[in-house]
Amino acid sequence: MTAAFVGSLQSEWIKKRRSLAGWLVIVGALFTPLIIVVARLTYQDGLAKLYTSDTFWRDHWNNCWESVAIFLLPIGEVLAASLITQLEYKNNTWKQLHTTPLHFTTIYFSKLLVMLAMLFQFFFLFNIAIFISAIIPALVIADVSIPTAPIDVLFYLKENVLYFIDCLPIIALQYLIALNFKNFLVPIGTGFLMWVLSLATLRWEYGYLFPYSYTIFNFLNEAASGKAAIPDLNFHLLALGYFIGFIAIGYALYVTKKDKG
Amino acid sequence: MQTPLHCVETRSLTFGYSSTEPVLKSIDLKVEQGSIYGFLGPNGAGKTTTLRLILGLLKIQTGQVSIFGKDLAKGRLEILRQVGSMIESPSLYGHLTAYENLALLCKVYRCSTDAINQALELVDLTQTKNKKVSQFSLGMKQRLGIAVALLHRPPLLILDEPTNGLDPNGIIEMRALLKKLNKESGTTIVISSHLLAEIEKLVSHVGIIHQGKMRFQGTLEKLQLLTRQNNDTVTIETDNMPATKEIVEQLGHRCEVGEGYVLIKNITKANIAVVNASLVASSINVYGISSQTSYLENIFMEIINR
Numbered sequence: 179m180t181a182a183f184v185g186s187l188q189s190e191w192i193k194k195r196r197s198l199a200g201w202l203v204i205v206g207a208l209f210t211p212l213i214i215v216v217a218r219l220t221y222q223d224g225l226a227k228l229y230t231s232d233t234f235w236r237d238h239w240n241n242c243w244e245s246v247a248i249f250l251l252p253i254g255e256v257l258a259a260s261l262i263t264q265l266e267y268k269n270n271t272w273k274q275l276h277t278t279p280l281h282f283t284t285i286y287f288s289k290l291l292v293m294l295a296m297l298f299q300f301f302f303l304f305n306i307a308i309f310i311s312a313i314i315p316a317l318v319i320a321d322v323s324i325p326t327a328p329i330d331v332l333f334y335l336k337e338n339v340l341y342f343i344d345c346l347p348i349i350a351l352q353y354l355i356a357l358n359f360k361n362f363l364v365p366i367g368t369g370f371l372m373w374v375l376s377l378a379t380l381r382w383e384y385g386y387l388f389p390y391s392y393t394i395f396n397f398l399n400e401a402a403s404g405k406a407a408i409p410d411l412n413f414h415l416l417a418l419g420y421f422i423g424f425i426a427i428g429y430a431l432y433v434t435k436k437d438k439g
Numbered sequence: 440m441q442t443p444l445h446c447v448e449t450r451s452l453t454f455g456y457s458s459t460e461p462v463l464k465s466i467d468l469k470v471e472q473g474s475i476y477g478f479l480g481p482n483g484a485g486k487t488t489t490l491r492l493i494l495g496l497l498k499i500q501t502g503q504v505s506i507f508g509k510d511l512a513k514g515r516l517e518i519l520r521q522v523g524s525m526i527e528s529p530s531l532y533g534h535l536t537a538y539e540n541l542a543l544l545c546k547v548y549r550c551s552t553d554a555i556n557q558a559l560e561l562v563d564l565t566q567t568k569n570k571k572v573s574q575f576s577l578g579m580k581q582r583l584g585i586a587v588a589l590l591h592r593p594p595l596l597i598l599d600e601p602t603n604g605l606d607p608n609g610i611i612e613m614r615a616l617l618k619k620l621n622k623e624s625g626t627t628i629v630i631s632s633h634l635l636a637e638i639e640k641l642v643s644h645v646g647i648i649h650q651g652k653m654r655f656q657g658t659l660e661k662l663q664l665l666t667r668q669n670n671d672t673v674t675i676e677t678d679n680m681p682a683t684k685e686i687v688e689q690l691g692h693r694c695e696v697g698e699g700y701v702l703i704k705n706i707t708k709a710n711i712a713v714v715n716a717s718l719v720a721s722s723i724n725v726y727g728i729s730s731q732t733s734y735l736e737n738i739f740m741e742i743i744n745r
Contacts (some may be wrong), residue, residue, distance in 0.1 A: 185546045192543040196534050265532065274530030274587065277494045278547045279520040436498045439491075439526075 186280050193283060194292060199261035203296050206254040207303035210245050211311035214238075225322050227429040234327040235263065235312070239402070242308045247341065247397035252376070254300070255348040256369030259293055263356035264365070270367040282433045290425065293349050301338055312324030337400070343414045343421075344392035348372075350424035351389060357432055380406040383417050386413050389420040445508075446472040446595055446627040448495060452502035454488060462488050464651045466502070470562035470629055470644070475621050475664070477659075478631040481743060485651045486631040487527060490599050494524055504708035520548075525601055529584025537564055537583050540572060541590055548591040558586040561616060577604035582629035585613065589620070589645065596628045599622075602637060614641050617669060635739040649743035663740060673711055674700040676726040686717050 194200045220224055228234065266272045275285060316324045348369070356365040369390075376391035380398075385391060386409040395413055398406045409416075447470035455461035463485045470476045480486050491497045493504050495515050504511040506518045531540050541555040559565045562582040572580065581604050588596055596617075601608045618641060620626040632638045635645075645654040645662050655662065676699060677683045683701045687694045690713065694703045703714070710726060718725050 181549070182547075185549055188546040189543040192535070192539055192546070195539065269530065269532050270528060270532040271532060273491075273494075273496055273526050274524075276496055277519055277522065277524050277526075278544065279516045280547060283515065384472060437496070439496045 182280060183284050183288060186284045187291060190288050190292040191295070192264060193265055194296070197261065197265060199258040199265075199296065202254055202258050202261070203300045204303065205248055206246075207300050208307050209250065210242050211304070211307035214241060215311045215314050221317060222319055222322075224314075225319060229316060229322050229325050231325075234325040235329050237362045238312050238325075239308065239337075240397075242304075242311070243341075243397055245395045246304065248377075251345060252298075252340070252348055252373045253370070254299070255345055256352055256366060256373065258296060259349045259352035260356045260362065260365035260369065262293055262296070262314065263289065263353055264362050267360050267362070273312050276438040283429070286429055286432050290349075290353060291428070293353065297342065297345055297349065301342060305338065307333070337396075339398055340376050340414055341393055344417050345390065345421035347389035347417050347424060350421045350428065354424050354428035356430060358435075383407050383409075386411070386416065390423075407420050444472045445469050446474075446506065447476075447629060448505045449489070449493065450503045450505075452489065452492060452499070453503065454492060454500050454502075455495065463492075464693040466648070466651075466653055467546060467656075468493075468646055468653065469656065470627060472627055473482060473621070473625050475617065475628045475630065475642045476644045476645045476646060477635070478646050478648065479633070479635055479638075479640045480631075480648035481633050484633075484648045484743075486633075486648060487599055489648070490524075490526060490629070490631060494522070494526065494597060495519070496526070496706055514674050520591075521593050522595045523547070523588035523591065524586045524597040524599075525584045526597075526599045529580050529587065531572045531575075531580060531583060534571065536569050536574070537586075538568040540583065541586060544587060544590055548643055550591050554590055556591045556594070558737070561589060562586045563612070563679055576658055578606060578609050581605055582609070582613075585616070592624065592662075594624075594626060596626055596630075598628065598630045600631055600633070602632070610637065617641060647739060647742050654742045662738065672702065672704050673706060673730050674702050675714070675718070675728050676700050678726070682721065682723055686721060686723070687714055690714055690717060708722060 180368060226238070231237065266275060278280075316322045351372070352365055352369055355368055359365060372388065372390045376388040376394065377387055378383070379385035380394065382393065385407055386395065392413050395406060395408055399408050442660065447468065449466050449468040452463055452468070453461050456461040466485070466489055467479075468489065478486055478489070488497065490687065492499055493506070493511070495511055499512065507521060509518055511518055532543075534536040534545055535543070537559065538555060541558055542552070545552065545555055555558060556565070559568050562585050564579065564582055564586065567575070567579065575583065581601065585598070585601060588598065598617075601615055605613060615636070621628055630638060639659070642659055645655065645657050655665075670682070674697070675683060675687075680696050680699075680701060684694055684696050687701060687703055690710070692703050692710070692714070693705055694701050696702075703711075715725060715728060
C-alpha cells in the first residue's frame with residue numbers, strides 16, 4: 179500500500195508538469211512581491227524612512243499579504259485545485275487511471291496530497307519572494323539602506339501555518355466539486371461565487387460560516403482589525419473542521435461513483 | 440478432451456444505464472487463454488460497455504466477471520496488474536511528452552525505465568518521445584495508447600477499436616504487432632471492432648454482439664464453417680441486367696440487382712452452371728461469376744440481422 183501510494187504520488191506529480199496549475203503557483207507567488215518592487219522603484223519618496231523603520235518587516239509582510247490573502251490566494255486555489263482535478267476530464271484519462279492497479283483511496287489521497295504540496299510550494303516561493311522584494315530596492319536605490327529591523331521568524335512561521343490552514347477548506351471543496359462535475363465552469367463558477375459571498379458577508383456576524391473567508395479574516399485580524407466581523411471562536415479550527423468534512427464527503431462520493439470512466 | 444482455460448469470462452452479464460431497456464442482456468463471454476478474440480458488433484451494440492464492465496470502470500449490476508479465474512469484484516487490483524487496456528480513444532495527457540506519459544504510469548506499475556523505451560520502440564515512436572502529445576496526429580496518439588497498454592507487458596490486452604484513426608499502413612503494422620505479441624509472449628488479446636474485415640486476418644476467436652445480445656461466439660474456423668454452409672451467394676456480371684434477373688428468377692432462384700451485377704442467394708454449384716448455360720443460350724454475354732469476396736462480412740451481417 180505504501181509503495182503504491184508513493185508511486186501514485188510520483189505519477190500525480192509528473193502530471194502537473196507544464197500544466198496551467200503548475201504555472202499558476204509560480205506566477206501567483208511572485209506577482210505581488212514583483213508589483214511591490216516595481217512600485218518602490220517607481221515611487222521612491224519616503225522609502226529611505228520606511229527602510230529604517232523598526233516595524234519594516236511587519237509592514238512589508240502586510241503589504242505583500244494584503245492582495246494575496248484577500249484575492250490572489252482564494253482565487254488561485256479555486257483555479258489550481260479545479261485545474262489539477264480537471265486534467266483527467268480534459269484529457270479523458272479517468273478510464274486509464276481507474277484501470278491501473280491502485281485503490282481508489284490511493285488515487286483520491288495522492289491527488290489531494292499533490293494539491294497540498296503545491297500550496298506548500300506557493301508558500302515557500304512567496305516567502306522567498308517577500309524577502310527578496312524587500313532587499314532589491316535597497317540594493318538598487320543609493321540612499322535606501324538594507325533594513326536592520328529584527329525579523330521575528332517565529333511570528334512569520336506561525337502566520338504561514340495559520341494561512342495554510344485557512345486555505346484548506348477551499349482546496350477540499352474545490353476538489354470535491356471538480357471531481358464530480360465534468361464541466362470546468364462548475365467548480366470555477368462555484369468557487370468564485372463562494373469568494374464573492376465571503377467578501378460580501380465579512381461584516382456579518384455569521385460571515386465566518388463561509389469557508390472561503392478565513393485567509394481574509396486572518397489578514398484583517400492581524401493588519402486591519404475593524405474591517406470585518408472577526409468571530410470570537412477560533413476560525414482556524416473551523417477551517418480544519420470544514421477541510422476534514424469536505425474531504426470525507428468528497429471521498430465518499432468518489433469511491434461510490436458508479437461510472438469510473 | 441481438456442476444457443480450455445478461460446482468461447476472461449463473464450456470466451449472465453446484464454447492464455443498463457437507466458431503468459428502461461438494458462444495454463447488455465445476459466452476456467456470456469469466454470476468452471481462451473492465448474487467443475486473439477475479436478469482439479464484433481455494430482456501433483451501439485454494447486461492445487464498449489462490456490469491456491468497461493470487464494475492466495471495472497462500470498459497476499456490475501447483474502452477473503459476474505472473472506479474469507484469470509479470479510472474480511473481478513474480489514481481486515480487482517491483482518487482476519488489473521496483469522491487464523493492459525485502451526478503451527475508445529487513447530487516454531493521454533496532452534501537455535506532457537510521450538515519454539512523460541509512459542513515465543507516470545511506470546511509477547504506478549513500478550517498472551524500469553527500459554520498459555518505457557521498449558514500449559516506444561514497439562510502436563515506433565522513439566524519435567518523437569520528447570514531443571508533446573497535443574502535437575501528435577490521431578494515428579500517433581493511437582500508437583502511444585497501445586504503448587501505454589503494453590508498458591508493463593501484461594498477459595492480457597483489452598483494446599477497444601484500436602485501429603480508429605490509423606491509416607491502412609498503420610492498421611497493417613498494428614496487426615503485425617499484436618500477432619507478434621500473441622505469438623512470442625503468449626499475450627491474450629481482446630480486440631473490439633465494428634468491422635469484421637478489419638480484424639479477420641488477426642483473430643483466432645470471434646464474439647459477435649448485437650443489441651446487447653451475444654449472437655455468435657467461437658473460433659474463426661467455426662464462423663468460416665458457418666459461412667461455407669451458406670456459401671452459395673454469387674454475383675454475376677453480364678451485359679444485360681434486367682434480362683439476367685428475369686432468367687435467374689425463371690430458374691427459381693431469388694436474386695437482387697446491384698450496380699453492375701446480379702446477386703443470387705442460396706444457389707448450389709450445379710445450379711450456377713445451369714444459370715450460366717441459360718444466360719449464354721439467351722445470347723447474354725457473361726463477364727464474370729464470383730462468390731462474394733468478403734464472405735465473412737456477409738455472415739456477420741446475417742448474424743446481426745437475424
